[in-house]
Amino acid sequence: MGLHAVLPAYRRALSDVLLFTALHLSVRLAVSVLMLPLAGVILGLALRWSGDPALTDQDIAGFVLSPLGALGALAVAGVLIVAAVLDLALMTAALRQPVTGLRPTLATVWRLVLPRLGAVFGVALRLVLRVALLALPFLALGAAVAVLTLRAHDINYYLTYWPPEFLLAAGAIGTLVLIMAGLLVCRLSGWALALHLRLIDGVPARDCFAQSEAHLGARRGAVIRRILGWLALRLALAAGVAALIGVFGSGAQALALPSLTGVVLAALLTLALWSLANAVLAAVSNGALAVLLDDLHRSVAPKVLAPQQDSAPGGAALVLTGLAIAAGVAGLGAVTVLGDLAGRLAAPQAVEVIAHRGAAAARPENTLAAVEKALEDHADWVEIDVQEIADGTVIVTHDSDFMKQAGVPLKVWNAMPEDLAQIDIGSWFDPAYAEARVPTLRDVLEVAKGRGQVLIELKYYGHDERLEERVAQIVEETGMADDVMIMSLKRAGVAKMRALRPDWPMGILAARAIGDLSALDAEFLAVNTGQVSGHLLRRAHAAGKQVYVWTVDDPRAMSRMISMGVDGLITNKPALARQVMKERAALSLAERILLWLSDRLRLESFDLVAEPSEA
Template sequence: MIRVRLLARDIIAGIDYHKRPLLAFHVYFSLLALFALSPASAWLLAALVELSGQSLVGNDDLVRFLVTPAGLFWLMVSATLISVLVFFQAAGMMLIAARDADDVFHTANNALWRVIKRFPILLKLAAMQVLAHLLLAAPLLALLAVLFQWLLGGYDIYYVINEHPTELYFFTPLAILLLSAILIGNGSLYVSWSLALPLVLLEGYAPRTALRKSWQLVKGARFKIARIVLLVALVVASLPLLLALGFESLGALLVYIIPGPAAVQVTVLGMLIGLYVVFAVLVSFLAISANSMLLLKIYFRCCGQQAGNFAELEPRTTGPLAWGIEAVLVVLALGQLVWVAQSFDEREQVTITAHRGASWDAPENSLAAIELAIQQGADYIELDVQQTADGELILIHDRDYLRVAGDRRSIWQVDYAEVREMDAGSWFSSQYAGERIPTLAEAVELIRGRAQLYLEVKTSPAMPNLVPDTVRELQRLDFVEETVMAALTPGVLEEVLQLEPDFRTALLVHTAIGVLASHSYDVLSLRDALVTPSQLRASRDGEYELHVWTINSPSEMHRFIDMGVDSIITDRPDVLKAVMKERAGLSSSERLLLRMRHWVW
């Protein structure tokens, strides 16, 4: 019989009793994962992508890749690697908190060694579970894809996101129903197999036998175990959020109440960051150890073994390990401070790239938006080029005219003469009623001598001549040196450079798998969530620029300037201009304080 209150008490007591060796193992594993397991996994996954004949799978090709045999195998391997990393750490903590066959406990060192010896078995167990989960979810995921294609496939995805067509309200409840079924089905399977890891670890079962045995042990108590697992998951998931919110509030309060000079505030915030790092390590330790102890305690109860604290003394090496762990935490905190300091770039200037013009205040890709962006101080005007049925190069983002002009036909199905008559401004505001969809040539003449062009080529099989025609048009307009050619796939950029080697090129990345640095381009343009200090260092080593999109809040603008990106792509060039002007008047110590503020919250 599993009683939630008693189980929670046992989990807390177990963590408290074994806290020092558990914490030691947590640090050991974190260092091992950081310096060995994670790099090895990244190399393996990149190698698997290359075996498919590609070195990078970008936004447009990602879904198509994942439904190929190579993509499915990549998905299987990546999920298995993630699972085995989770198993690895949970296994070590279970060994520490449980007796072995000789009725003794394991130190952190001993547990780490025993888990490494069992790595092949853990890998096999993880692979079997991942394959089963994928097979269980696949039919419902396929049905979800069919429903999406049936109801929303005729719309441009950007239209769906921004305009919410009627079909979306039919698709959403069906999608929720299917996703709920996937969650329930895979959740039930997870609970049924939740004891397989301790069975493999503590009783020596083979993975297949352990899965079968776990199913039998959990039978009849799945719902109760699921409730307990969900409750623990919610508690441990809330800890990092509460920690972040607490330190954000504390940081804001300290900056408000601590008087100048800035050096004093910098010192206090530095101490706060160090304290945050220590607490973050402790919170992650509590979350992982609680999940491991939960599985162990459920295993004890289902197998009829005695749970609770043990009478044996802890290993003699625990004392020295505790001192070592405390020293490691201090080093980690100091290292984090050094890392933060080094991640800041001293440069204050970034170029301002107006996303589809000043699209916050005017219709995107319009001459009005271009003119306003130039007036607001943009260095580059980012625009999207496509091709009409009769070959005219026009500026529009979506694959059809529905969102901007109310016409559902695809871009390549309509002649330019008809496009010229469309009202592409009323959708945004009555102030811009009658605004037309401009040609690339019109935009170039408006930009010439006032800014530079950042042109995304929106390729499609229905527009086979788009790339060569765009290159020829910019050559004719003598605007090659003033243009950055951007695309979502490396192949388009390679075609551009074959036609005109003097173009600067930018790879736009929303989501990708593979090695980004393995391609030749002048600019790597990433969405905000992908930009990290390591990406910045890679760009410096690779001698290409790093751009980030689409950033519209002043606090995020400050953060990416602090990080040292070369350009910020924004719908609000005037706001970015004001942020840069504000920063230009700060002293070096005030600038450091500003950076630390944006790192803390």
């Protein structure tokens, strides 16, 4: 696997571990302080020109496929690739320079590479385009396979039960992915010297890929073997570091017991050592890759990396000052974030419990039994999904058909009340609920009236007629207008409801999003756990919006979300959420910090609650 070349490369990188670690950390500073914000600015400008402050889910794909969105995505991808290869570029420059001390060499290397960042960006843009052009046919074929084989039923049925057609589609798509990956590896191995040819030899960006392929020729196989060997060793070292840190962390916590403060300090020390070890490992691994590629380049096109007007007086001091300023900005940001986190950990948090599809972990989802259980568990809100059937009745169901819950392929928009009376939607969960039937929105509201509040998600599968109008009418007829909120993945649906009932609380549901969600016309945002960040929470709260997070069923994750400052937990386990909130309120600050660390570090030694069987 090319280990005969890989091991010397790692040894060479290890011999300059201080320099490579300093370069790696300086790159992380530049990326966090300059490049990621630059990518955000580019994306924000593209969205502003499109007339939309933020995009969610399917709208993102539509935007990226538009001319303006494609240009914005290309620019952002180029910046991110430059950020990704900046380590490699700096380390390559370091390999071409005599080491005269850590600070002088660090400054010299940055001064060599900075004037060439535009050249690196040009290579990055062309790389994105080449990879996209190669991948698009396979992605289109994969989409066609999915549409042709998985269009009969709702996707949740396929994901839950894995029927034969799903396995067939997965196999076909997997084969396409493997073929695409093989072609990408083949082409990327031929382009392995493109960056060096542009950075060192000054080859025009439009020619560096072709020249790289010409230089390497039949040596692509050797390149692939070396890269695979480098990657295998990188993964092995990462596993070893993780194991050692895990042993250290467990031992340190054991020695610190029974002092809770000592355990917290041990966990913090473990986190610090893990961060440092990962930084050093990344630096050494990236340095080894730089050595491998630099040796390859020297063998086909030996050339010295010449400075581009690098001898200006004070240039080194300017570079070091810039890095110091970046470090200061990053440090200030870290202190601000940690201070904000400490404040949130210490402060009591009032968080609403929102029962997802009722208490869906304890009862069949979106049934009256699940609604009853959610109310018994003292959920602040019962979240349900609503659609129209053929006669206009608004029912409570999530999928576009009844395959997942009952094995019935009937589409919701084709169903009649008499059809629904025959569909058992409870036995799939437990035979004890064989009598469960699809409830109407009116049924749920009447059960909840005087006992709780209802969060109604409008579901759209392209067959709605007057969903917003009918929902509003039913809510008012049942006297629940003051006890409901409306949300949807489809922003146009929320806008329609806003026009009908401007005073009702409305929310935007988002699995994925780009842009400024806080600028959307809504009283609250419902996002998945991967979307939650301190930045989003600060922007949303400053705009007077609440942030709910879904779907949170793990007690430590619940506590972490509370510590971050979310306003509501959308969970299948409302009883567990209530218990977590009660237990968390009784914890000391040290215990809350330890709980937060246990979730971040996946520690198993600290659990907030024992999960009740009926949660």
